[in-house]
Amino acid sequence: MRSGGMTDKRLEFTRFYDAARDDCLQIVRVAVGDRQLAEDLVAEAFTRAWASWRTVRQHPAPRAWVVRTALNLNVSWWRRRRREIALGRRDLAAPEDAGAPDEELLAAIRRLPVRQQQVIILRVLFELDAQATAQALGIAPGTVGVHLHRALAALRTQIFIPASQEASE
Amino acid sequence: MTDDDVLTAVRDCLINACDSVAGEQMATPAGDIITRVRRRRLRYGLAAAAAVIAAVTALTVLPGSGSHGGGNGTTPVRLAAWTVSVRPGGGIRVTIRDLRNPAGLQRQLRADGVPATVRFTSQIPRPCLYYPEPARHPFRLLDRIFPQNSQAGGQTVFTINPAAIPAPIGLWINVSPPTAQPGRHGRRSIEFSASWTLVYASGRCPSGTPARGSYSGGGAGYSGEGAVSGPGN
Numbered sequence: 001m002r003s004g005g006m007t008d009k010r011l012e013f014t015r016f017y018d019a020a021r022d023d024c025l026q027i028v029r030v031a032v033g034d035r036q037l038a039e040d041l042v043a044e045a046f047t048r049a050w051a052s053w054r055t056v057r058q059h060p061a062p063r064a065w066v067v068r069t070a071l072n073l074n075v076s077w078w079r080r081r082r083r084e085i086a087l088g089r090r091d092l093a094a095p096e097d098a099g100a101p102d103e104e105l106l107a108a109i110r111r112l113p114v115r116q117q118q119v120i121i122l123r124v125l126f127e128l129d130a131q132a133t134a135q136a137l138g139i140a141p142g143t144v145g146v147h148l149h150r151a152l153a154a155l156r157t158q159i160f161i162p163a164s165q166e167a168s169e
Numbered sequence: 170m171t172d173d174d175v176l177t178a179v180r181d182c183l184i185n186a187c188d189s190v191a192g193e194q195m196a197t198p199a200g201d202i203i204t205r206v207r208r209r210r211l212r213y214g215l216a217a218a219a220a221v222i223a224a225v226t227a228l229t230v231l232p233g234s235g236s237h238g239g240g241n242g243t244t245p246v247r248l249a250a251w252t253v254s255v256r257p258g259g260g261i262r263v264t265i266r267d268l269r270n271p272a273g274l275q276r277q278l279r280a281d282g283v284p285a286t287v288r289f290t291s292q293i294p295r296p297c298l299y300y301p302e303p304a305r306h307p308f309r310l311l312d313r314i315f316p317q318n319s320q321a322g323g324q325t326v327f328t329i330n331p332a333a334i335p336a337p338i339g340l341w342i343n344v345s346p347p348t349a350q351p352g353r354h355g356r357r358s359i360e361f362s363a364s365w366t367l368v369y370a371s372g373r374c375p376s377g378t379p380a381r382g383s384y385s386g387g388g389a390g391y392s393g394e395g396a397v398s399g400p401g402n
Contacts, residue, residue: 043195106183109183123176124183155175155179156175
Protein backbone atom coordinates (compact mmCIF):
# COMPACT_ATOMS: atom_id res chain seq x y z
CA MET A 1 0.00 0.00 0.00
CA ARG A 2 1.43 3.28 -1.04
CA SER A 3 -0.10 5.27 1.80
CA GLY A 4 1.13 2.75 4.34
CA GLY A 5 4.57 2.86 2.77
CA MET A 6 4.63 6.61 2.99
CA THR A 7 3.60 6.57 6.63
CA ASP A 8 6.19 3.94 7.40
CA LYS A 9 8.83 5.96 5.61
CA ARG A 10 8.01 9.04 7.61
CA LEU A 11 7.94 7.09 10.84
CA GLU A 12 11.26 5.53 9.99
CA PHE A 13 12.82 8.90 9.23
CA THR A 14 11.39 10.44 12.39
CA ARG A 15 12.88 7.64 14.47
CA PHE A 16 16.21 8.08 12.80
CA TYR A 17 16.07 11.83 13.32
CA ASP A 18 15.17 11.53 16.98
CA ALA A 19 17.92 9.00 17.58
CA ALA A 20 20.67 10.70 15.60
CA ARG A 21 20.06 14.43 15.69
CA ASP A 22 21.81 15.25 18.96
CA ASP A 23 24.86 13.14 18.15
CA CYS A 24 25.14 14.77 14.74
CA LEU A 25 24.65 18.21 16.24
CA GLN A 26 27.38 17.65 18.79
CA ILE A 27 29.86 16.34 16.24
CA VAL A 28 29.19 19.19 13.84
CA ARG A 29 29.30 21.59 16.78
CA VAL A 30 32.78 20.35 17.62
CA ALA A 31 33.83 20.56 13.99
CA VAL A 32 32.61 24.09 13.33
CA GLY A 33 32.86 25.54 16.82
CA ASP A 34 29.60 27.47 16.65
CA ARG A 35 26.36 26.23 18.23
CA GLN A 36 23.85 28.05 16.04
CA LEU A 37 25.74 27.41 12.84
CA ALA A 38 25.90 23.71 13.75
CA GLU A 39 22.15 23.65 14.37
CA ASP A 40 21.47 25.25 10.99
CA LEU A 41 23.85 22.96 9.14
CA VAL A 42 22.52 19.81 10.74
CA ALA A 43 18.90 20.83 10.19
CA GLU A 44 19.62 21.42 6.52
CA ALA A 45 21.51 18.15 6.26
CA PHE A 46 18.55 16.26 7.78
CA THR A 47 16.23 18.09 5.40
CA ARG A 48 18.27 16.77 2.52
CA ALA A 49 18.32 13.35 4.10
CA TRP A 50 14.51 13.30 4.20
CA ALA A 51 14.31 14.55 0.63
CA SER A 52 16.52 11.61 -0.40
CA TRP A 53 15.40 9.20 2.27
CA ARG A 54 15.19 6.18 0.03
CA THR A 55 18.89 6.59 -0.68
CA VAL A 56 19.99 7.65 2.77
CA ARG A 57 18.14 4.86 4.59
CA GLN A 58 20.19 2.33 2.63
CA HIS A 59 23.45 4.11 3.36
CA PRO A 60 25.80 2.01 5.48
CA ALA A 61 26.21 4.92 7.94
CA PRO A 62 23.29 7.36 7.70
CA ARG A 63 24.59 9.48 10.58
CA ALA A 64 27.90 9.82 8.80
CA TRP A 65 25.95 10.88 5.69
CA VAL A 66 24.27 13.63 7.66
CA VAL A 67 27.49 14.87 9.24
CA ARG A 68 29.31 14.78 5.93
CA THR A 69 26.49 16.74 4.29
CA ALA A 70 26.48 19.30 7.10
CA LEU A 71 30.21 19.79 6.78
CA ASN A 72 29.95 20.10 3.01
CA LEU A 73 27.34 22.81 3.50
CA ASN A 74 29.82 24.54 5.70
CA VAL A 75 32.55 24.61 3.09
CA SER A 76 32.20 28.23 2.04
CA TRP A 77 31.92 29.40 5.63
CA TRP A 78 34.88 27.23 6.52
CA ARG A 79 37.02 28.71 3.78
CA ARG A 80 36.20 32.22 4.93
CA ARG A 81 37.07 31.29 8.46
CA ARG A 82 40.38 29.77 7.41
CA ARG A 83 41.31 33.00 5.72
CA GLU A 84 40.32 34.98 8.77
CA ILE A 85 42.42 32.79 11.01
CA ALA A 86 45.34 32.92 8.63
CA LEU A 87 45.30 36.70 8.87
CA GLY A 88 45.38 36.62 12.65
CA ARG A 89 48.50 36.17 14.74
CA ARG A 90 48.67 32.86 16.55
CA ASP A 91 50.82 32.01 19.49
CA LEU A 92 52.16 28.51 18.96
CA ALA A 93 53.75 28.18 22.34
CA ALA A 94 52.30 25.41 24.45
CA PRO A 95 49.78 26.84 26.88
CA GLU A 96 50.34 26.21 30.54
CA ASP A 97 46.85 25.27 31.64
CA ALA A 98 45.80 21.65 31.35
CA GLY A 99 42.95 22.18 28.89
CA ALA A 100 44.92 24.28 26.45
CA PRO A 101 46.60 21.53 24.40
CA ASP A 102 43.18 20.13 23.46
CA GLU A 103 41.99 23.56 22.46
CA GLU A 104 45.03 24.06 20.28
CA LEU A 105 44.58 20.69 18.62
CA LEU A 106 40.85 21.24 18.23
CA ALA A 107 41.49 24.56 16.55
CA ALA A 108 43.93 22.83 14.22
CA ILE A 109 41.32 20.20 13.35
CA ARG A 110 38.87 22.98 12.53
CA ARG A 111 41.42 24.56 10.23
CA LEU A 112 41.94 21.40 8.20
CA PRO A 113 40.67 21.33 4.64
CA VAL A 114 37.13 20.08 4.77
CA ARG A 115 37.83 16.70 3.17
CA GLN A 116 40.63 15.98 5.63
CA GLN A 117 38.38 17.07 8.46
CA GLN A 118 35.62 14.75 7.23
CA VAL A 119 38.03 11.82 7.04
CA ILE A 120 39.25 12.46 10.57
CA ILE A 121 35.72 12.69 11.94
CA LEU A 122 34.40 9.63 10.14
CA ARG A 123 37.44 7.54 11.04
CA VAL A 124 37.71 8.68 14.64
CA LEU A 125 34.20 9.48 15.85
CA PHE A 126 32.22 7.09 13.69
CA GLU A 127 34.98 4.48 13.78
CA LEU A 128 34.50 3.74 10.10
CA ASP A 129 37.23 1.82 8.34
CA ALA A 130 38.84 3.14 5.17
CA GLN A 131 36.37 1.34 2.93
CA ALA A 132 33.29 2.65 4.75
CA THR A 133 34.76 6.13 4.96
CA ALA A 134 35.45 6.06 1.24
CA GLN A 135 31.88 4.97 0.58
CA ALA A 136 30.45 7.67 2.82
CA LEU A 137 32.50 10.36 1.10
CA GLY A 138 32.22 9.02 -2.41
CA ILE A 139 35.97 8.74 -2.88
CA ALA A 140 38.44 5.90 -3.34
CA PRO A 141 39.76 4.09 -0.25
CA GLY A 142 43.28 5.06 -1.26
CA THR A 143 42.26 8.69 -1.28
CA VAL A 144 40.99 8.31 2.27
CA GLY A 145 44.46 7.17 3.27
CA VAL A 146 46.04 10.15 1.57
CA HIS A 147 43.71 12.62 3.30
CA LEU A 148 44.23 10.93 6.65
CA HIS A 149 48.00 10.99 6.30
CA ARG A 150 48.01 14.65 5.34
CA ALA A 151 45.65 15.54 8.17
CA LEU A 152 47.80 13.75 10.73
CA ALA A 153 50.94 15.40 9.37
CA ALA A 154 49.30 18.80 9.75
CA LEU A 155 48.07 18.03 13.26
CA ARG A 156 51.33 16.53 14.48
CA THR A 157 52.84 19.96 15.02
CA GLN A 158 49.91 20.95 17.18
CA ILE A 159 50.13 18.12 19.66
CA PHE A 160 51.65 19.09 22.94
CA ILE A 161 53.57 16.31 24.64
CA PRO A 162 54.78 17.00 28.16
CA ALA A 163 58.56 17.10 28.40
CA SER A 164 58.69 14.26 30.91
CA GLN A 165 56.76 12.02 28.56
CA GLU A 166 59.01 12.91 25.64
CA ALA A 167 62.11 12.20 27.71
CA SER A 168 60.84 8.78 28.62
CA GLU A 169 60.25 7.83 25.00
CA MET B 170 55.67 10.52 17.00
CA THR B 171 53.94 8.00 14.76
CA ASP B 172 50.65 8.42 12.92
CA ASP B 173 49.05 6.16 15.50
CA ASP B 174 50.21 8.48 18.30
CA VAL B 175 48.75 11.48 16.51
CA LEU B 176 45.54 9.61 15.79
CA THR B 177 45.22 8.69 19.45
CA ALA B 178 45.72 12.30 20.50
CA VAL B 179 43.18 13.46 17.93
CA ARG B 180 40.70 10.83 19.09
CA ASP B 181 41.09 11.89 22.73
CA CYS B 182 40.72 15.53 21.76
CA LEU B 183 37.55 14.98 19.72
CA ILE B 184 35.96 12.72 22.29
CA ASN B 185 36.68 15.24 25.04
CA ALA B 186 35.24 17.99 22.88
CA CYS B 187 32.12 15.95 22.19
CA ASP B 188 31.76 15.18 25.88
CA SER B 189 31.95 18.90 26.63
CA VAL B 190 28.90 19.55 24.41
CA ALA B 191 27.06 16.34 25.27
CA GLY B 192 24.15 18.25 26.73
CA GLU B 193 23.42 20.20 23.56
CA GLN B 194 20.31 19.14 21.71
CA MET B 195 18.75 19.98 18.38
CA ALA B 196 15.97 22.49 18.78
CA THR B 197 14.40 21.67 15.41
CA PRO B 198 11.53 19.16 15.64
CA ALA B 199 11.27 16.35 13.09
CA GLY B 200 8.00 17.81 11.81
CA ASP B 201 9.81 20.99 10.76
CA ILE B 202 12.32 19.00 8.74
CA ILE B 203 9.56 17.11 6.94
CA THR B 204 7.59 20.29 6.35
CA ARG B 205 10.61 22.00 4.81
CA VAL B 206 10.86 19.30 2.18
CA ARG B 207 7.15 19.43 1.46
CA ARG B 208 7.27 23.19 1.06
CA ARG B 209 10.23 23.03 -1.29
CA ARG B 210 8.53 20.43 -3.43
CA LEU B 211 5.32 22.38 -3.51
CA ARG B 212 7.16 25.57 -4.44
CA TYR B 213 8.96 23.84 -7.23
CA GLY B 214 5.84 22.08 -8.39
CA LEU B 215 3.88 25.32 -8.56
CA ALA B 216 6.64 27.09 -10.43
CA ALA B 217 6.83 24.21 -12.81
CA ALA B 218 3.10 24.04 -13.18
CA ALA B 219 2.94 27.69 -13.95
CA ALA B 220 5.38 26.98 -16.64
CA VAL B 221 3.78 24.51 -19.09
CA ILE B 222 0.29 25.69 -18.70
CA ALA B 223 1.13 28.45 -21.00
CA ALA B 224 2.22 26.06 -23.50
CA VAL B 225 -0.93 24.42 -24.28
CA THR B 226 -4.06 26.37 -24.76
CA ALA B 227 -4.77 26.25 -28.03
CA LEU B 228 -6.89 24.91 -30.17
CA THR B 229 -9.71 23.56 -31.36
CA VAL B 230 -9.37 20.17 -32.71
CA LEU B 231 -10.71 20.14 -36.18
CA PRO B 232 -13.09 17.33 -36.81
CA GLY B 233 -11.46 14.98 -39.16
CA SER B 234 -8.04 16.41 -38.62
CA GLY B 235 -7.25 13.27 -36.74
CA SER B 236 -4.04 12.51 -35.05
CA HIS B 237 -0.95 13.00 -36.96
CA GLY B 238 0.30 9.97 -38.49
CA GLY B 239 1.49 7.64 -35.93
CA GLY B 240 5.12 7.42 -36.49
CA ASN B 241 5.61 8.33 -40.09
CA GLY B 242 7.29 11.46 -38.84
CA THR B 243 6.55 13.53 -41.82
CA THR B 244 3.03 14.91 -41.69
CA PRO B 245 2.23 16.97 -38.64
CA VAL B 246 -1.33 17.80 -37.76
CA ARG B 247 -1.40 21.56 -37.70
CA LEU B 248 -4.08 23.11 -35.53
CA ALA B 249 -4.87 26.70 -34.86
CA ALA B 250 -3.21 27.05 -31.50
CA TRP B 251 -0.88 24.11 -31.27
CA THR B 252 0.76 21.48 -33.35
CA VAL B 253 1.58 17.94 -32.44
CA SER B 254 3.84 15.92 -34.66
CA VAL B 255 5.56 12.57 -34.42
CA ARG B 256 9.25 12.71 -35.17
CA PRO B 257 11.17 9.99 -36.98
CA GLY B 258 12.75 8.77 -33.74
CA GLY B 259 9.35 8.43 -32.09
CA GLY B 260 9.50 11.67 -30.15
CA ILE B 261 6.34 13.76 -29.92
CA ARG B 262 7.00 17.37 -30.76
CA VAL B 263 4.51 19.84 -29.33
CA THR B 264 4.44 23.40 -30.57
CA ILE B 265 2.18 25.84 -28.77
CA ARG B 266 1.23 29.25 -30.04
CA ASP B 267 -1.87 29.97 -28.07
CA LEU B 268 -3.43 28.65 -24.92
CA ARG B 269 -6.68 27.12 -26.06
CA ASN B 270 -8.42 23.80 -25.92
CA PRO B 271 -6.37 21.80 -23.44
CA ALA B 272 -8.74 18.88 -23.83
CA GLY B 273 -7.94 18.73 -27.52
CA LEU B 274 -4.23 18.68 -26.86
CA GLN B 275 -4.72 16.05 -24.20
CA ARG B 276 -6.67 13.86 -26.60
CA GLN B 277 -4.05 14.33 -29.27
CA LEU B 278 -1.19 13.41 -26.98
CA ARG B 279 -3.00 10.35 -25.67
CA ALA B 280 -3.74 9.26 -29.18
CA ASP B 281 -0.01 9.43 -29.80
CA GLY B 282 0.78 7.26 -26.81
CA VAL B 283 1.57 9.93 -24.22
CA PRO B 284 -0.46 9.47 -21.00
CA ALA B 285 -0.85 13.20 -20.55
CA THR B 286 -3.23 15.35 -18.59
CA VAL B 287 -3.24 18.92 -19.84
CA ARG B 288 -4.52 21.97 -18.00
CA PHE B 289 -4.32 25.66 -18.70
CA THR B 290 -4.67 26.99 -15.24
CA SER B 291 -2.48 26.80 -12.20
CA GLN B 292 -4.23 23.68 -11.02
CA ILE B 293 -2.00 21.03 -9.63
CA PRO B 294 -2.95 17.41 -9.35
CA ARG B 295 -4.37 16.09 -6.13
CA PRO B 296 -1.53 15.07 -3.83
CA CYS B 297 -2.43 11.45 -4.13
CA LEU B 298 -1.72 11.50 -7.84
CA TYR B 299 1.88 12.57 -7.54
CA TYR B 300 4.33 9.97 -8.63
CA PRO B 301 7.11 9.78 -6.04
CA GLU B 302 10.51 10.95 -7.09
CA PRO B 303 13.16 8.34 -7.79
CA ALA B 304 15.68 7.88 -5.03
CA ARG B 305 18.57 8.67 -7.32
CA HIS B 306 18.92 11.40 -9.90
CA PRO B 307 15.29 12.48 -9.67
CA PHE B 308 15.47 14.81 -12.64
CA ARG B 309 17.13 12.44 -15.07
CA LEU B 310 13.82 10.77 -15.79
CA LEU B 311 12.26 14.13 -16.60
CA ASP B 312 15.20 14.95 -18.82
CA ARG B 313 14.68 11.70 -20.70
CA ILE B 314 10.95 12.25 -21.06
CA PHE B 315 11.37 15.88 -22.10
CA PRO B 316 14.71 15.88 -23.93
CA GLN B 317 14.18 19.27 -25.54
CA ASN B 318 12.29 22.45 -24.92
CA SER B 319 12.67 25.91 -26.26
CA GLN B 320 10.82 28.98 -27.27
CA ALA B 321 11.43 31.04 -30.35
CA GLY B 322 9.50 32.82 -33.00
CA GLY B 323 6.52 33.40 -30.77
CA GLN B 324 5.96 29.80 -29.85
CA THR B 325 6.90 27.25 -27.25
CA VAL B 326 8.19 23.91 -28.39
CA PHE B 327 8.89 20.80 -26.38
CA THR B 328 9.53 17.21 -27.27
CA ILE B 329 8.15 14.26 -25.37
CA ASN B 330 9.81 10.87 -25.62
CA PRO B 331 7.00 8.35 -24.98
CA ALA B 332 9.46 5.48 -24.80
CA ALA B 333 11.01 7.03 -21.70
CA ILE B 334 7.76 7.04 -19.74
CA PRO B 335 7.61 4.03 -17.38
CA ALA B 336 4.34 2.14 -17.15
CA PRO B 337 2.63 3.68 -14.11
CA ILE B 338 3.63 7.25 -14.93
CA GLY B 339 1.52 9.89 -16.55
CA LEU B 340 2.40 13.47 -17.38
CA TRP B 341 0.58 16.43 -15.89
CA ILE B 342 1.25 19.27 -18.28
CA ASN B 343 0.36 22.72 -17.13
CA VAL B 344 0.48 25.86 -19.15
CA SER B 345 0.29 29.14 -17.33
CA PRO B 346 -2.46 31.59 -18.20
CA PRO B 347 -1.14 34.12 -20.67
CA THR B 348 -0.54 37.70 -19.72
CA ALA B 349 -1.11 40.08 -22.60
CA GLN B 350 1.69 42.55 -23.12
CA PRO B 351 2.60 44.99 -25.87
CA GLY B 352 4.75 43.30 -28.46
CA ARG B 353 6.79 44.42 -31.39
CA HIS B 354 5.27 45.63 -34.62
CA GLY B 355 1.99 46.43 -32.97
CA ARG B 356 1.20 42.84 -32.15
CA ARG B 357 0.02 41.74 -28.81
CA SER B 358 2.14 39.14 -27.17
CA ILE B 359 1.66 36.79 -24.31
CA GLU B 360 4.05 35.65 -21.67
CA PHE B 361 3.56 32.00 -21.07
CA SER B 362 5.45 29.15 -19.59
CA ALA B 363 5.03 25.44 -19.23
CA SER B 364 5.71 22.79 -16.65
CA TRP B 365 5.29 19.07 -16.24
CA THR B 366 4.75 16.91 -13.24
CA LEU B 367 4.88 13.14 -13.02
CA VAL B 368 1.65 11.59 -11.81
CA TYR B 369 -0.02 8.22 -11.88
CA ALA B 370 -1.27 7.53 -15.37
CA SER B 371 -4.39 5.88 -14.04
CA GLY B 372 -5.63 9.28 -12.91
CA ARG B 373 -6.74 7.69 -9.67
CA CYS B 374 -5.18 7.53 -6.27
CA PRO B 375 -3.33 4.26 -5.92
CA SER B 376 -4.41 4.13 -2.29
CA GLY B 377 -6.58 5.99 0.15
CA THR B 378 -4.02 8.33 1.63
CA PRO B 379 -2.33 11.09 -0.33
CA ALA B 380 1.21 10.41 -1.37
CA ARG B 381 3.80 13.04 -0.64
CA GLY B 382 6.50 12.67 -3.21
CA SER B 383 6.44 14.37 -6.56
CA TYR B 384 8.75 16.04 -8.89
CA SER B 385 8.28 18.45 -11.68
CA GLY B 386 10.21 19.97 -14.47
CA GLY B 387 9.94 22.96 -16.68
CA GLY B 388 9.31 26.12 -14.76
CA ALA B 389 12.44 28.11 -14.24
CA GLY B 390 14.12 29.00 -17.44
CA TYR B 391 11.26 27.78 -19.56
CA SER B 392 9.04 30.67 -20.27
CA GLY B 393 8.71 32.52 -23.45
CA GLU B 394 6.83 35.18 -25.30
CA GLY B 395 4.40 33.90 -27.84
CA ALA B 396 2.54 35.85 -30.41
CA VAL B 397 -1.18 35.61 -29.99
CA SER B 398 -2.72 33.93 -32.93
CA GLY B 399 -6.31 34.03 -33.88
CA PRO B 400 -8.88 32.07 -31.98
CA GLY B 401 -8.87 28.40 -32.47
CA ASN B 402 -11.37 26.84 -34.68
